[in-house]
Each structure stands twice: as C-alpha cells, then as structure tokens.
Amino acid sequence: MTETIQDVVNAVSLGSLYALFGCGLALVLGTARIANFAYGAAIMVGAYLLFLLADLPWPVVVLGVVLGVVALSLAIDGVAFRPLREADPTTLLVASFAVSVLLTNLAIAIAGARTKGVDFGSSLLGSVDVGGVSIAKLDLLTIALTAATLLTLTVFLRRTLLGVQLRAAAEDFTMARLLGVNANRVIAAAFAISGVIAGLAAVLLTVRSGTLSPDLGVQPVLIAFIAIVVGGMGSLAGATAAGFLIGCLSVALEVLLPPDLRPYRDAFLFSLIIVILLGRPQGLFGGQQVGARV
Amino acid sequence: MSASALLRAAWPPIALGCGLVLLTLLIGASDTAQPLIYVILAVGLYVFVGNSGLISFGHVGFMALGAYAGALLTMPVTTKEILLPDLPGFLAGAPLSTVPAILLAAAFVGAVAYLVAFPLMRLSGLAASIATLSLLVIIQDVLHNYEALTGGAGTLTGIPTETTETTLLVWALIAIAVAFAYQRSRFGLRLRASREDEVASRAVGIRVERERRTAFTLSAMTMAVAGVLYAQYLGSLTASSFYLELTFLVVAMLVVGGQRSLTGAVVGAVVLSAFATIFDRLEAGEGFGPLTITLPDGSREILFGLFVIAVLVWRPDGITRGREVPWPFSERVDSALRSLVEMLPTKRPLGKKG
Numbered sequence: 001m002t003e004t005i006q007d008v009v010n011a012v013s014l015g016s017l018y019a020l021f022g023c024g025l026a027l028v029l030g031t032a033r034i035a036n037f038a039y040g041a042a043i044m045v046g047a048y049l050l051f052l053l054a055d056l057p058w059p060v061v062v063l064g065v066v067l068g069v070v071a072l073s074l075a076i077d078g079v080a081f082r083p084l085r086e087a088d089p090t091t092l093l094v095a096s097f098a099v100s101v102l103l104t105n106l107a108i109a110i111a112g113a114r115t116k117g118v119d120f121g122s123s124l125l126g127s128v129d130v131g132g133v134s135i136a137k138l139d140l141l142t143i144a145l146t147a148a149t150l151l152t153l154t155v156f157l158r159r160t161l162l163g164v165q166l167r168a169a170a171e172d173f174t175m176a177r178l179l180g181v182n183a184n185r186v187i188a189a190a191f192a193i194s195g196v197i198a199g200l201a202a203v204l205l206t207v208r209s210g211t212l213s214p215d216l217g218v219q220p221v222l223i224a225f226i227a228i229v230v231g232g233m234g235s236l237a238g239a240t241a242a243g244f245l246i247g248c249l250s251v252a253l254e255v256l257l258p259p260d261l262r263p264y265r266d267a268f269l270f271s272l273i274i275v276i277l278l279g280r281p282q283g284l285f286g287g288q289q290v291g292a293r294v
Numbered sequence: 295m296s297a298s299a300l301l302r303a304a305w306p307p308i309a310l311g312c313g314l315v316l317l318t319l320l321i322g323a324s325d326t327a328q329p330l331i332y333v334i335l336a337v338g339l340y341v342f343v344g345n346s347g348l349i350s351f352g353h354v355g356f357m358a359l360g361a362y363a364g365a366l367l368t369m370p371v372t373t374k375e376i377l378l379p380d381l382p383g384f385l386a387g388a389p390l391s392t393v394p395a396i397l398l399a400a401a402f403v404g405a406v407a408y409l410v411a412f413p414l415m416r417l418s419g420l421a422a423s424i425a426t427l428s429l430l431v432i433i434q435d436v437l438h439n440y441e442a443l444t445g446g447a448g449t450l451t452g453i454p455t456e457t458t459e460t461t462l463l464v465w466a467l468i469a470i471a472v473a474f475a476y477q478r479s480r481f482g483l484r485l486r487a488s489r490e491d492e493v494a495s496r497a498v499g500i501r502v503e504r505e506r507r508t509a510f511t512l513s514a515m516t517m518a519v520a521g522v523l524y525a526q527y528l529g530s531l532t533a534s535s536f537y538l539e540l541t542f543l544v545v546a547m548l549v550v551g552g553q554r555s556l557t558g559a560v561v562g563a564v565v566l567s568a569f570a571t572i573f574d575r576l577e578a579g580e581g582f583g584p585l586t587i588t589l590p591d592g593s594r595e596i597l598f599g600l601f602v603i604a605v606l607v608w609r610p611d612g613i614t615r616g617r618e619v620p621w622p623f624s625e626r627v628d629s630a631l632r633s634l635v636e637m638l639p640t641k642r643p644l645g646k647k648g
Contacts, residue, residue, distance in 0.1 A: 035420065080603050084606060086610070090549055094549040095602070095603055097542045098599040098602035098603045101595055101602075102596050102598075102599030103599075105593075105594075105596045109596065222427070222431075225424060226424055228420075229420055229423075233419075233421075264435055266432070266435045267431070267432045270431045270435075271428070274413065277425050278416065278417070281418070
C-alpha cells in the first residue's frame with residue numbers, strides 16, 4: 001500500500017513536470033504556429049544559469065534563471081523567427097533546430113561537453129512523513145509549483161487584456177489581427193510566458209537530477225512535442241493534460257513492466273502514443289474536425 | 295520520344311548526376327564520402343517528404359535498421375562468433391558480398407516500412423510527424439537494448455570496409471535516378487497532387503494513403519541503402535549515432551535545399567556537408583592554401599546553426615525554392631539542337647549499327 005502511494009505521488013510529480021513542458025511549448029505553437037524546438041535549448045540554458053548562480057540565495061537564483069530564460073526566448077523570437085513570420089511551418093521548425101544546435105554548442109564551447117554536478121536545492125532531496133508514508137519533498141514541490149503556475153496562467157489568460165488577445169490569436173490568428181491585435185506583441189508575450197515556464201522547468205529538472213549536460217533539454221522538448229500533438233493541436237489545456245498523462249504512463253510502465261522488459265520502457269511508451277494517435281488523430285482533447293474544410 | 299525530348303524530360307537527374315561526378319573529380323575522392331552518403335540520405339527522405347508534404351522524423355531509424363542489417367549480413371563468421379555470440383542461426387551464417395547485402399537489407403527495411411505505413415499513413419500533418427518521431431524512438435530503444443543482435447549501446451565493430459567513394463557515387467546516382475523516376479511516375483504525380491490539395495485529390499479518386507505508403511516504403515529502402523553503405527564505409531556502428539542529431543541534420547539539408555524538389559535535396563545535402571567539411575578542417579587546424587585559421591571546438595556547430603538560419607531567412611522556401619534544375623538552353627539553341635538531332639539518321643533497322 002505504502003509503495004503504491006509513493007508510486008502514485010511519483011507519477012503525479014513526473015506528470016506535473018511534463019505538463020509544464022507541454023504547456024510552455026503549446027503556448028508558442030498556438031499563437032505563433034511555431035513548433036519551437038529551441039524550447040528544449042532554453043531549458044538547458046536555464047539549467048546552466050542555475051549552475052552559475054547556485055551560490056546566491058535561492059529566490060535570487062530562481063528569479064535570475066527565469067528572467068534569463070525569458071530574455072533568451074524573446075531574443076530567439078526576435079532574431080530567428082520574426083524574419084520568418086510568413087514562412088512554411090517546416091521552415092520554422094528547421095530554424096528552431098538551428099537555434100537549438102547553436103545554443104547547445106555555445107554551451108559546449110563555454111562550459112564543456114561533460115556532465116557537471118550542481119549543488120542547489122539539496123535540502124529538497126529529503127522526504128516528509130505524511131500519514132505513515134514518506135514522500136519526497138521535491139515531488140510535493142513539483143506538484144505545488146505546477147499547480148500554482150497553471151492557475152496563474154489561467155487567471156492571466158482569462159482576466160487580462162493581453163491574455164484574451166493571446167487566446168484570440170490562438171483561436172484564429174488572422175481574425176485576431178483584423179480586430180486590432182498586435183501580432184508581434186502577442187507572439188512576444190507567448191514567448192515570454194513560455195520562457196517563464198521553461199525557466200521554472202529548468203530549476204525543477206536540475207534539482208531533480210542534480211546534474212547538467214548540454215543535451216538536457218532534448219528529452220523535455222520531445223515530451224512536450226508529443227504532448228501537444230496527443231493533447232490536440234492548439235489546445236493549451238489539452239497539451240498540459242497530455243503531458244501529465246505521459247508522465248503518469250511513463251511511471252506506470254516502469255512499475256508494471258516485468259523486469260526483463262523494463263529497458264524497453266520507452267519503446268512501449270511511444271507505441272502507446274502511436275496507438276493513441278491512431279484512435280484520435282486530432283488529439284485526445286482536440287476538436288472533431290480533422291481534415292481541411294473546403 | 296526523340297533523343298532531345300528525352301534529354302529534356304530527364305534533364306534534372308542528368309544535370310544533378312553530372313554535377314556530382316564533376317564535384318567528386320574536382321575535390322578528390324577522399325573528401326566526398328560523407329557528402330555522398332548525405333546526398334543518398336537527403337534524396338531518400340525527399341522521396342517521402344518532398345512528394346507527400348508530410349515531415350518524417352523516423353527515416354533515420356530506417357537507415358539504422360539498414361545499417362545493422364547490412365553489418366550482420368556482411369560480417370565474417372568468426373567476428374560474429376566473438377562479438378555477437380547470441381546471434382540467431384540464420385544470421386550467424388556465412389557473409390554476403392556488398393551488393394546482395396544492400397539489396398537484402400533494403401528489402402527487409404522496405405517490408406518493415408510497408409507494414410508500419412499501414413497505421414502511420416492514416417495520420418496527417420503534425421500527428422504524422424510525431425508518430426514517425428515515436429517510431430524513431432522505438433527503433434533507437436530496441437537497437438540500444440537488443441544486445442544479441444546489435445551489441446547493445448556500445449560500438450559494433452568488425453564490419454568489413456568494402457565501400458569506396460566510387461561505390462558511394464554510383465549509389466548516389468542510382469538514388470537520384472530512382473527518386474526522379476518515382477516523382478514523374480503516375481504514383482509520384484498522384485502523391486504530389488495530394489500534397490497540393492488533399493481534399494481535391496481524394497475527390498478525383500486518388501487513394502492518398504496508398505500513394506503515401508508507396509513513397510514511404512521506397513524512401514525507407516533508399517535510407518537503408520545509405521545505412522548499409524555507411525556501415526561498410528566506417529566499419530563500425532553505434533546505435534546513438536542514428537538519433538535526433540542525424541535526423542535534424544538530414545531534415546535541415548532537405549529544407550535548406552528546398553524540400554519540394556529533388557534538386558533541392560541534392561543541393562541542400564551538398565551545401566551543408568561542404569560547410570561541415572570546411573569547418574571541420576579549420577577546426578582541425580588544416581588550412582586552405584594561404585588561409586589558415588584555427589577555430590575553437592564547437593564553433594563549427596555554432597556557425598552551422600547561424601548559417602542555416604541565415605539561409606532560411608534569405609530564402610524561406612530553400613535555396614532552390616522547390617524548383618528543379620532548369621533546362622539551360624534558350625528556345626533558339628533548343629530548336630537548333632533538336633534539328634541537329636533530327637538530322638542524324640535515327641531510323642535504322644534493328645541490330646545493324648552504323
């Protein structure tokens with residue numbers, strides 16, 4: 001019983017982290033129509049910023065990481081994507097690969113390719129006793145932080161002018177522009193918020209693993225990509241929920257697979273994803289319309 | 295069809311082939327191996343992506359399957375006994391020579407691709423891309439863990455290095471010819487129609503899934519050929535080298551060149567691999583004649599990223615803008631050429647030459 005509860009908490013925690021990944025990528029995809037692969041690189045840069053700042057008091061560190069990643073995301077949008085606003089989605093995707101290659105190798109050139117240990121937030125690595133079950137503090141923090149972030153984001157999207165403009169742009173970008181929404185401003189806002197989320201994700205990810213390497217953003221961005229498609233293109237809530245689901249499935253497979261099949265966990269996970277997509281090509285939470293309307 | 299019309303109809307592959315041969319002669323064989331493998335990869339990916347308009351991230355997985363199949367088919371029995379003692383019986387037998395190994399590996403990968411295409415090609419747009427990406431992850435995971443067959447995460451060595459630059463050039467030319475023949479065939483044209491307008495093409499009776507399946511299989515087979523050649527050129531294989539990095543590189547080649555034309559695939563592969571080769575040399579401290587600058591490590595990739603972004607900002611539709619090599623002769627030269635060809639005695643009795 002105790003073990004089951006721990007597994008469930010573990011699943012919810014990993015699910016929350018993946019939900020953050022999915023949500024940040026979905027924001028940019030929804031408004032700017034960019035499948036932004038550089039999102040993973042932004043998380044990676046956040047982790048390196050954390051490494052640089054690790055000796056300062058923790059609120060300064062977290063703030064520094066988040067602001068740094070926001071600035072980076074805005075710079076990526078301005079330099080790489082703004083000149084390509086009218087381009088084909090594939091072109092944008094490749095441009096974002098290029099940005100990702102560039103940032104990853106910048107990190108290698110500056111900090112080296114080897115994995116480094118980070119001593120930050122080690123006080124979070126213990127566990128607390130909740131009703132006889134010991135639960136990792138970090139899991140609780142991940143769940144709480146994700147819930148708080150998503151709540152803030154929801155309030156922002158529903159209650160502020162910029163938030164409403166963002167949602168309008170996600171719904172129908174051309175129409176929103178015709179009604180006076182400033183395209184570049186809305187897209188920049190989406191990149192900034194996705195930067196905040198990437199920064200928080202970077203902190204959680206680094207504390208969780210205690211190490212950092214130049215390729216640490218790859219797994220998160222892969223998960224996020226899958227989450228936005230499984231969740232239903234353009235649906236922010238869908239991507240978040242799908243990210244959560246993928247995290248839970250991943251832990252479930254880890255627990256439930258027989259030991260000799262456990263190394264193949266990812267193969268099973270991704271087969272499941274193909275099966276989900278076959279059943280619902282428009283995504284779990286997407287609308288009914290799949291093909292183009294004539 | 296007259297000779298001149300035939301030349302004109304098949305001009306793009308002929309021009310590309312001549313260009314590749316010339317380039318190989320100019321820069322010397324030793325530097326061309328990698329670019330030629332990239333040309334085959336980009337052309338292989340193009341057969342599916344360029345004609346269908348769907349992006350696939352799974353094709354490097356097919357290359358990996360081809361590479362491992364080729365390795366197992368060509369390795370000497372004694373090497374296999376030492377490195378892969380748990381190999382199933384039918385693979386442990388005597389090795390094949392290069393060409394049968396390539397054909398067999400391509401047939402195997404083609405069969406796999408044909409089967410997975412049944413479910414995958416029902417998807418469209420980004421869902422199809424993510425499904426192919428999932429396929430890449432699955433293949434990678436299996437190669438990493440199926441130690442009896444692949445040697446696991448380590449490097450599989452002892453593959454006979456029988457591939458020369460000339461072999462690579464010949465296969466690159468074959469790949470270009472096959473890709474062009476496909477895109478001009480009824481199958482290719484149907485698929486390209488569905489790329490332009492899926493709804494309209496369905497309305498005129500094109501079975502989009504079936505056409506996509508054909509292209510997917512053909513392009514996976516081309517990737518497998520590249521995989522076998524790669525294995526035989528290097529002599530060793532590591533599962534992790536067939537993952538995201540290579541996938542992005544090949545997709546970038548296609549998009550930088552112009553994903554909607556065969557010319558784009560070849561040009562993109564040549565341009566980006568030339569860029570990589572030049573900066574490899576600079577990083578290694580070897581110069582070009584009077585030009586010797588030594589660059590720090592990692593700068594090649596940084597400049598590579600900047601270069602790709604710059605090209606895309608300059609030409610969002612790729613260098614070729616999705617066009618094929620144009621027929622270079624003006625109408626007057628063209629008609630002069632045609633009359634010249636027509637003056638030649640063409641209708642000879644069969645079997646009697648001259």
